Amino acid sequence: MKRHQVTIIDIAKELNLSKSTVSRALTGHKSVKPDTRQAVLELAEKLDYQRNMLAISLITKKTNTIGIIVPEFHSSYFPKAIIGAQEVASKAGYSTVICQSDETYETEVANTRVMLANQVDGILVSITKETKNFDHLKIFQRKGIPIVFFNRVCDEMDVPKVIVDDYDGSFRAVSHLIERGRKRIAHLAGPYSLKISEKRLNGYKAALRKHNVAFDEDLVISYDLNIDKVKIYVNHLLNMENPPDAIFAVNDPTAIETIQVIKKRGLRVPEDIAVVGFSNDFVSGLIDPALTTVAQPVKEIGQAAAQLLIDQINREVGDWKAIIRVLKTELIIRKSS
Amino acid sequence: MKRHQVTIIDIAKELNLSKSTVSRALTGHKSVKPDTRQAVLELAEKLDYQRNMLAISLITKKTNTIGIIVPEFHSSYFPKAIIGAQEVASKAGYSTVICQSDETYETEVANTRVMLANQVDGILVSITKETKNFDHLKIFQRKGIPIVFFNRVCDEMDVPKVIVDDYDGSFRAVSHLIERGRKRIAHLAGPYSLKISEKRLNGYKAALRKHNVAFDEDLVISYDLNIDKVKIYVNHLLNMENPPDAIFAVNDPTAIETIQVIKKRGLRVPEDIAVVGFSNDFVSGLIDPALTTVAQPVKEIGQAAAQLLIDQINREVGDWKAIIRVLKTELIIRKSS
DNA sequence: TCCAAATATGGGAACATTCCCGCAAATTGG
DNA sequence: CCAATTTGCGGGAATGTTCCCATATTTGGA
Numbered sequence: 001m002k003r004h005q006v007t008i009i010d011i012a013k014e015l016n017l018s019k020s021t022v023s024r025a026l027t028g029h030k031s032v033k034p035d036t037r038q039a040v041l042e043l044a045e046k047l048d049y050q051r052n053m054l055a056i057s058l059i060t061k062k063t064n065t066i067g068i069i070v071p072e073f074h075s076s077y078f079p080k081a082i083i084g085a086q087e088v089a090s091k092a093g094y095s096t097v098i099c100q101s102d103e104t105y106e107t108e109v110a111n112t113r114v115m116l117a118n119q120v121d122g123i124l125v126s127i128t129k130e131t132k133n134f135d136h137l138k139i140f141q142r143k144g145i146p147i148v149f150f151n152r153v154c155d156e157m158d159v160p161k162v163i164v165d166d167y168d169g170s171f172r173a174v175s176h177l178i179e180r181g182r183k184r185i186a187h188l189a190g191p192y193s194l195k196i197s198e199k200r201l202n203g204y205k206a207a208l209r210k211h212n213v214a215f216d217e218d219l220v221i222s223y224d225l226n227i228d229k230v231k232i233y234v235n236h237l238l239n240m241e242n243p244p245d246a247i248f249a250v251n252d253p254t255a256i257e258t259i260q261v262i263k264k265r266g267l268r269v270p271e272d273i274a275v276v277g278f279s280n281d282f283v284s285g286l287i288d289p290a291l292t293t294v295a296q297p298v299k300e301i302g303q304a305a306a307q308l309l310i311d312q313i314n315r316e317v318g319d320w321k322a323i324i325r326v327l328k329t330e331l332i333i334r335k336s337s
Numbered sequence: 338m339k340r341h342q343v344t345i346i347d348i349a350k351e352l353n354l355s356k357s358t359v360s361r362a363l364t365g366h367k368s369v370k371p372d373t374r375q376a377v378l379e380l381a382e383k384l385d386y387q388r389n390m391l392a393i394s395l396i397t398k399k400t401n402t403i404g405i406i407v408p409e410f411h412s413s414y415f416p417k418a419i420i421g422a423q424e425v426a427s428k429a430g431y432s433t434v435i436c437q438s439d440e441t442y443e444t445e446v447a448n449t450r451v452m453l454a455n456q457v458d459g460i461l462v463s464i465t466k467e468t469k470n471f472d473h474l475k476i477f478q479r480k481g482i483p484i485v486f487f488n489r490v491c492d493e494m495d496v497p498k499v500i501v502d503d504y505d506g507s508f509r510a511v512s513h514l515i516e517r518g519r520k521r522i523a524h525l526a527g528p529y530s531l532k533i534s535e536k537r538l539n540g541y542k543a544a545l546r547k548h549n550v551a552f553d554e555d556l557v558i559s560y561d562l563n564i565d566k567v568k569i570y571v572n573h574l575l576n577m578e579n580p581p582d583a584i585f586a587v588n589d590p591t592a593i594e595t596i597q598v599i600k601k602r603g604l605r606v607p608e609d610i611a612v613v614g615f616s617n618d619f620v621s622g623l624i625d626p627a628l629t630t631v632a633q634p635v636k637e638i639g640q641a642a643a644q645l646l647i648d649q650i651n652r653e654v655g656d657w658k659a660i661i662r663v664l665k666t667e668l669i670i671r672k673s674s
Numbered sequence: 675t676c677c678a679a680a681t682a683t684g685g686g687a688a689c690a691t692t693c694c695c696g697c698a699a700a701t702t703g704g
Numbered sequence: 705c706c707a708a709t710t711t712g713c714g715g716g717a718a719t720g721t722t723c724c725c726a727t728a729t730t731t732g733g734a
Contacts, residue, residue, distance in 0.1 A: 005398075005480075007720055018684045023722060031681060048476060053454040054395045055720035058689050061342075063391070065455075073420055074619075079410040086437060095451045098435045100423060114432045117390040118402075139385065143342075256623060282411075286593060288625025344690055355714045360692065368711060392690035396719045681730070688722085695717105701710070 006049045015039055026051070057119060066094050066309060067115035067123040071103045071152065075253050076282040077298055078126070081150065084302025085124055092310050094121070103225070105130040112136045122146035122309045127154060129191050129225050146312035146320075150305040152194055160312065162305040162325045166196050166278075169294035169329035170203025170248075171210075173276045176292070176331060177246045178211045182274055186219040186237050186244035188230070188254055197222065200250055200278065219244055230257040238265060238273075245273060246337070252277040252284050255291055259336065274337040289335035297327050343386045352376055363388065394456060403431050403646060404452035404460040408440045408489065412590050413619040414635055415463070418487065421639025422461055429647050431458070440562070442467040449473045459483035459646045464491060466528050466562050483649035483657075487642040489531055497649065499642040499662045503533050503615075506631035506666035507540025507585070508547075510613045513629070513668060514583045515548045519611055523556040523574050523581035525567070525591055534559065537587055537615065556581055567594040575602060575610075582610060583674070589614040589621050592628055596673065611674040626672035634664050 008022040015022070017036065024032045025040035043049075057063040066089055070078040086096050097118060099111035108128050115123055122145060125137060134154050140147045141157065150162040177185050187204045190197030201220065208215050218240070221233045234257075237244055249255035255277030259269050269275055269289055277284060280295035304325050312320045345359040352359070354373065361369045362377035380386075394400040403426055407415040423433050434455060436448035445465050452460055459482060462474065471491050477484045478494065487499040514522050524541045527534030538557065545552050555577070558570045571594075574581055586592035592614030596606050606612055606626050614621060617632035641662050649657045 005720085009720080019721080020685075020723085021683055024683090027722085031683090033682060036682080050450075050453045052395070052456065052720050054391050054400070054456055055689085056722075058389075058391045058395060058691090058720085059722050061689080073416040076413075079416050083410055083437065090447075095434065095436070095455065097432065099432070100420065113387075116387045118432065119389065119391055260623075283620045283623055286597075286620055286625075287623040342690085346690080356691080357693085357715075358713055361713085364692085368713085370712060373712080389690050392719085393692075394719095395690080395721090396692050398719080676734095678733095679731085682728080684727075685725090687724085690719100692718085693716100696715085697713090699710100699712080702708080704705105704707095 005052065006047045007052070008049075010047065011040060011043050011049060014043060061119075063119045063121055064094050065118065065120050066096055066306070066313075067111075067118070067120040068096055068098045069101055069108060069111045069115070069123060069125045070098070071101050071108075071126060071128045073100055075251070075279070077151070077279055077296075080298040081126075081302035081305075084299035085306035086302075087299075088303050088306040089310065094310065101128050103128045103130065105133075109136045112139070116140075116143075116145075120145070122148070122313045124148050124150060124305050124309055125154075126150055126152040127194075128152075129194055132193055146309055148305050148309040148312070150301055152196060155195055158322045160308045160320075160323045160325075162301050162308065162327070163196075164296045164301070164327045164329050166199035166329075167203040167206070169278065169296075169331070170200040171207045172203075172329075172331045173278070173292075173294050174204050174207035174248055175211065176333065177248065177274055177276060177337060178207065178213060180274065180337060182246035183213065184216070184219065184242065184244045185213070185246040185248055186221070188233060188247060188249045188258065189220055189222040190250040191224050192222055197250060204248060225251075225254070227253055227257055230254055231261050234258050234261040235265075238262070238267070243273075246270075246275070247273060248276045250278060252279045252281040252291065252293055255293065255336075256281075256283065256287055259287065259289070259291070270335065270337050276337050280332055285332075285334065292334045292337035293332050295330045295332050297329075301327060342389065343384045344389070345386075347384065348377060348380050348386060351380060398456075400456045400458055401431050402455065402457050403433055403643070403650075404448075404455070404457040405433055405435045406438055406445060406448045406452070406460060406462045407435070408438050408445075408463060408465045410437055412588070412616070414488070414616055414633075417635040418463075418639035418642075421636035422643035423639075424636075425640050425643040426647065431647065438465050440465045440467065442470075446473045449476070453477075453480075453482075457482070459485070459650045461642050461646055462486050462491075463489040464531075465489075466531055469530055483646055485642050485646040485649070487638055489533060492532055495659045497645045497657075497660045497662075499638050499645065499664070500533075501633045501638070501664045501666050503536035503666075504540040504543070506615065506633075506668070507537040508544045509540075509666075509668045510615070510629075510631050511541050511544035511585055512548065513670065514585065514611055514613060514674060515544065515550055517611065517674060519583040520550065521553070521556065521579065521581040522550070522583040522585055523558070525570060525584060525586045525595065526557060526559040527587040528561050529559055534587060541585060562588075562591070564590055564594055567591055568598050571595050571598040572602075575599070575604070580610075583612070584610060585613045587615060589616045589618040589628065589630055592630065592673075593618075593620065593624055596624065596626070596628070607672065607674050613674050617669055621669075622671065629671045629674035630669050632667045632669045634666075638664060 008019045012019045012022045025037040101108035148160045153161045189201050277291050277293040280293045284291040345356045349356045349359045362374040438445035485497045490498045526538050614628050614630040617630045621628040621630050
């Protein structure tokens with residue numbers, strides 16, 4: 001299939017030079033006569049020579065590639081974070097290999113294999129909701145390949161992480177609901193295997209405590225983020241003999257689906273039940289009613305994560321700290337509360 | 338930074354074998370004693386040996402990687418198409434390198450460089466709205482690297498393409514508006530450098546003709562897809578002495594923004610002005626009013642494109658046809674019309 | 675004018691792997 | 705029981721590049 005690739009040897013032969021000289025001319029080394037360099041560059045252009053990164057990477061042991069593993073592409077969160085990461089990566093001369101784990105542990109493990117085989121210089125990871133064992137990620141640590149977590153982080157690994165203050169965001173969202181006079185606030189939580197679910201739950205609890213609202217265990221439902229199940233849980237909540245007057249959802253897709261279910265039952269948002277989400281997805285301002293939510297600086301998270309990763313790649317082995325960057329959230333109050 | 342990588346030579350030495358034998362054992366070659374293979378496999382596992390794809394690719398001239406270049410990540414279209422493409426690619430043993438050109442020609446050119454340097458086995462491309470010169474893509478053809486276009490295709494290159502029937506979708510959308518009694522239907526078109534803009538415009542014109550509605554040049558505005566400008570154009574249309582009673586937008590983000598502008602002026606959708614979009618983005622069903630739009634089988638488009646590409650990679654050079662897969666659209670009628 | 679230093683180039687190892695070729699030992703068949 | 709085949713393994717080239725070391729040429733200062 002492939003025909004012969006133009007190599008530096010072809011250029012060398014044509015110009016009666018050695019491959020060493022051509023290599024030097026091409027990489028912008030000093031100690032090569034301007035005329036020679038000029039000739040090499042011109043011929044390279046003419047033959048449209050492309051440097052073979054495989055060979056270069058093989059010898060330099062550096063691929064200038066970073067891997068990104070994210071659980072899904074359905075919400076606008078990860079695409080946006082990836083844009084941010086790619087931005088700083090490409091500015092630093094890195095290309096990116098993106099894998100999507102589809103929220104399953106096995107795919108995530110497979111993805112890490114791809115990354116290792118491709119000899120990435122470092123990886124950015126946001127784990128799946130299923131991931132409880134981290135051996136596949138610890139391999140990178142062991143091999144000295146930098147790793148940075150963002151959003152969904154691994155607590156038991158001592159590496160840099162970029163997160164938002166989930167506790168605080170959650171606290172403010174729930175406080176807001178209480179200030180609007182809501183007394184029975186339900187929480188549709190994520191799986192507790194994810195640290196963010198736990199933190200958002202804690203923020204929720206703290207807000208209740210702070211405002212002397214009784215905590216009712218029955219009003220907290222942890223679910224697996226499978227959006228189809230929201231219907232069941234929301235209906236369950238609405239069918240309680242003492243139903244909630246507000247629902248704080250762990251993320252925006254959940255909140256949006258919650259609103260749909262409530263509307264379908266003929267109840268009004270926010271009059272009958274207020275709804276608040278988390279993340280400020282692109283959609284959230286456009287739906288009816290517009291969703292009150294906790295905005296995250298998503299693109300900045302991606303940027304920060306990539307920057308942390310590249311810093312780590314450029315540092316000497318051992319010379320880095322497990323910095324945890326915590327970015328601020330912002331409560332966006334809209335019609336749904 | 339990097340410490341020594343475990344290679345087949347390490348394994349060979351440890352077991353007093355040659356690297357050839359280890360290679361054979363690892364690649365599942367026949368003619369290697371079961372005991373030997375077992376020993377190799379076990380030691381490889383123990384040392385957590387990872388095959389170096391760089392070296393393998395260098396020698397086999399195949400990277401098992403396909404490149405995907407898309408213009409943007411903002412709408413749900415491209416992420417969804419990528420999911421589809423990745424699905425069939427990874428099933429076929431290919432990983433993907435994704436680049437986003439940010440709707441600028443220069444970035445697209447840079448992206449193709451990355452793809453060439455990374456020796457991808459083939460690329461999937463959807464061009465930017467700016468791309469008028471295709472030399473950077475023709476290089477792939479010249480080098481015998483398969484290329485498949487999807488969505489935003491290049492007309493002057495004779496390669497496989499995956500598109501939807503834009504003309505037909507547009508025709509049906511506009512026919513629907515006419516059937517609902519609309520007489521003055523405006524069209525917010527995309528840049529004519531994109532084939533899809535042209536086709537959607539043609540479908541629009543054809544529908545008018547078919548139903549004997551006069552074509553009014555002033556009701557068609559072509560714009561550069563910069564969403565911030567929608568406001569200007571929609572206001573311009575509404576300020577006309579004989580304003581439109583419907584707006585057919587070239588895509589959903591445009592339609593959604595159009596609705597926002599109309600609502601902000603105190604007009605009602607669809608009572609005063611009906612709006613129809615194109616693509617059925619994830620958001621479109623959730624906004625108020627829910628958007629009538631032409632649904633595309635986005636994931637299937639990605640799948641089809643990847644399949645076409647992989648077929649082409651696996652074929653002998655020269656043995657392929659410039660198939661154009663045209664997928665069907667579906668008109669989704671919602672509240673906005 | 676001559677030697678040292680700078681400049682310019684070449685040669686070859688190295689990177690990790692595959693794959694072809696060759697050779698020995700083991701197995702088979704008549 | 706010996707030739708023929710099969711099985712199992714090793715050696716070494718090749719992939720495209722960088723980089724170190726060596727060598728040749730030019731330059732400059734005393």
